[in-house]
Amino acid sequence: MIDFENEFLKIKKIAYQLTEKTYGKLVAELHMAGFDQQKELFEMFFKSGAESKQAEIDSLKAQLAKVERGELVLVPKEPTEDMIKHAYGTYEGANILPYSFYKAMIEAAQENSHE
Incomplete structure (x- = not known):
């Protein structure tokens, strides 16, 4: 499973760099404070996507197991x-x-x- 904390920090770093380059350090610092407040929303969005993909992976694994047991053929x-x-x-x-x-x-x- 993907580590949400690590991915969030990567996104935050990129957002900071883009904001600092465009608007300066002060605006970037203020922007990051708001960014941290939105962390829960990011996490919900991230996890819902991950759960959806995991369900798809589980379904494919179940189908593969049927092929391996000889219940299905491709x-x-x-x-x-x-x-x-x-x-x-x-x-x-x-x-x-x-x-x-x-x-x-x-x-x-x-x-x-x-x-």
């Missing part, structure tokens, strides 16, 4: 030529279109992954 969105040939060979004479069947399965999987 396939391309578009079937490869070999996949299509194999499907036609396997279901020769059947009244299905493997390509559209495959596309429908991928679309259903994508819809379910967003729930």
Whole structure:
């Protein structure tokens, strides 16, 4: 996890340098006093973004664990030529279109992954 205190100090230092360069040292000192008062808001904003990203990371780790356990396999969105040939060979004479069947399965999987 990212260290908020360290990141806040980096931002504060940059803000001070920009303010001092533009308006002088006195204004920069006054600006920093206000900056410190806003620290809680910075922390809330920072943590909410970090929590959101952590939830995304956790979800991806859960999906990866399913792949590692053999519960899921990764396939391309578009079937490869070999996949299509194999499907036609396997279901020769059947009244299905493997390509559209495959596309429908991928679309259903994508819809379910967003729930």
